[in-house]
Amino acid sequence: MSAPLRYTRIAVVLHWLLALAIVGAFLVGLYMTDLPFSPQRLKLYNWHKWAGVTILALSALRLLWRLTHRPPADAPMPAWQARAAHAVHLLLYLAFFAVPLTGWAMSSAKGFPIVWFGKLPLPDFVPKDHDLGELLESVHAWLAYGLAALVLAHVAGALKHQFIDHDGLLSRMSLRRP
Amino acid sequence: MLKHLAPWLIAAALLPAGAATLQPDKSELGFTFKQMGVPVDGKFKKFEAQLDFDTKKPEAGKISFTVDLGSVSLGDPSYDKELAAATWFDTKRNGRASFVSSAIRPTGAGRYDVAGKLTIKGATQDVVVPITLTGGVAAGSVAIKRLDFKIGDGEWADTSIVANDVTVKFKLAFSGL
Numbered sequence: 401m402s403a404p405l406r407y408t409r410i411a412v413v414l415h416w417l418l419a420l421a422i423v424g425a426f427l428v429g430l431y432m433t434d435l436p437f438s439p440q441r442l443k444l445y446n447w448h449k450w451a452g453v454t455i456l457a458l459s460a461l462r463l464l465w466r467l468t469h470r471p472p473a474d475a476p477m478p479a480w481q482a483r484a485a486h487a488v489h490l491l492l493y494l495a496f497f498a499v500p501l502t503g504w505a506m507s508s509a510k511g512f513p514i515v516w517f518g519k520l521p522l523p524d525f526v527p528k529d530h531d532l533g534e535l536l537e538s539v540h541a542w543l544a545y546g547l548a549a550l551v552l553a554h555v556a557g558a559l560k561h562q563f564i565d566h567d568g569l570l571s572r573m574s575l576r577r578p
Numbered sequence: 579m580l581k582h583l584a585p586w587l588i589a590a591a592l593l594p595a596g597a598a599t600l601q602p603d604k605s606e607l608g609f610t611f612k613q614m615g616v617p618v619d620g621k622f623k624k625f626e627a628q629l630d631f632d633t634k635k636p637e638a639g640k641i642s643f644t645v646d647l648g649s650v651s652l653g654d655p656s657y658d659k660e661l662a663a664a665t666w667f668d669t670k671r672n673g674r675a676s677f678v679s680s681a682i683r684p685t686g687a688g689r690y691d692v693a694g695k696l697t698i699k700g701a702t703q704d705v706v707v708p709i710t711l712t713g714g715v716a717a718g719s720v721a722i723k724r725l726d727f728k729i730g731d732g733e734w735a736d737t738s739i740v741a742n743d744v745t746v747k748f749k750l751a752f753s754g755l
Contacts (some may be wrong), residue, residue: 437660439739446614511618511653518615530654 406572408469414462415573418455418496425451426548449507449514453522456500463493475567481557488553495547502540509533597754598629598714604751607645611724612741620661624649627750633711636684641692643677665731672699677707688712698727714755719747 407415428448435441474482507514508524510533515521526532561569608621624646631639648669650661662669679694685708692707703726709718723742724730730740 437656439733439736442613442739446616512613512616515615521615521617528653 404470404472406472406574408465410465411462411469411471412573412575414458414465416575418458418462421451421455421458422496422547422551425455426544429544445512446518449503450517452500452503453514453516456497456504459493459496459500462496466493472572475561475565475569477561477565477567485557488550488557492547492550492554495543495550499540499543499547502536502543506533506536506540509536598631598752599754600627600629601751601753602626604715606749607746608748609744609746611744614739618652620650620652622646622649623651627752629716629752629755631682631755636682636690639679639682641677641679641682641694645675647673647675647698665734666729668699675699677705696722699729701727703727711755714753715749715751717749719745721745 406412425448428444428451432441432444432448435444474485477485504514504522505526508526509529511528513522513524526536558570561567602625605625605627606621607625608619610617610619612618622645625644627641627643629639629641631641647667648662650667650669651658652661661667664670675696675698677694677696679692681693683691683693685691688711690709690711692709694705694707695702696705703722705720705722707718707720709716722744724740724744725735725737725742729744734740
């Protein structure tokens with residue numbers, strides 16, 4: 401059986417939905433931490449947490465889909481580039497889980513557990529602990545910066561295929577049906 | 579003669595003598611509220627209580643209680659500093675909250691409804707606090723509305739961010755009760 405020419409419809413929708421959610425959560429995360437103590441700050445923190453848990457849930461769904469559906473074959477390119485692209489994909493998937501999970505743990509450690517959309521209380525898998533909270537805060541931030549760097553590498557690779565290689569790689573992930 | 583008197587003397591010594599002394603290290607005063615659905619616990623570290631109470635004549639009892647609002651803590655120094663500000667407890671002008679009982683009504687074995695006036699930030703409300711009394715420890719909780727006392731004023735008055743309902747929980751250990 402030969403590899404398909406493009407990603408499945410579900411994979412494409414999840415890709416763009418998560419791209420939007422992750423960029424949005426990252427920007428809100430950058431902005432909110434500098435705000436003074438205010439209702440606005442609390443609101444954005446909660447929205448950021450809700451978005452993070454949503455990203456975590458959708459990423460789990462996406463990983464399951466990815467593992468059960470064959471992706472398209474690599475476009476013709478040097479082997480090192482293919483390896484680099486796959487490494488970035490693998491690290492991206494790791495970050496999709498590591499960033500929300502450290503944020504969740506950090507919320508628990510700081511004593512402000514997540515109540516998803518203000519309705520569903522999520523369990524705490526770490527205890528309330530001030531020092532642990534501070535540690536998880538920096539781990540969460542650095543992982544988020546790491547994820548941002550991976551996204552930039554991923555986008556740079558896609559743009560190279562589109563505008564330098566002209567190999568039509570992007571159409572595999574297009575929301576428009578061929 | 580003394581043999582017959584002894585049980586009575588012991589019983590008399592064990593009877594509540596009237597005024598009881600609060601044991602702060604065995605007592606707790608905390609509160610719970612919700613911010614966007616998230617339960618948050620806080621506590622006051624410093625408070626005093628004067629109790630004049632006889633279980634045989636509960637109606638004649640009196641409880642007064644003062645809380646050092648500046649001792650409030652959510653467990654994080656940065657939040658505690660904010661809570662001291664004028665918008666919240668305004669501890670510079672209102673260092674203390676108080677509760678003074680006006681009537682104590684027994685409602686069952688070791689159970690009482692304590693009616694009284696609660697004053698925080700210059701606002702006074704009538705509240706009824708149900709308590710249970712076991713082994714010299716008075717425990718209970720009472721629901722109050724923070725906006726009745728202007729706790730969280732101005733932009734913080736928005737109850738969709740911080741709920742109006744606050745549950746105050748306490749466990750007060752007394753010696754000599």
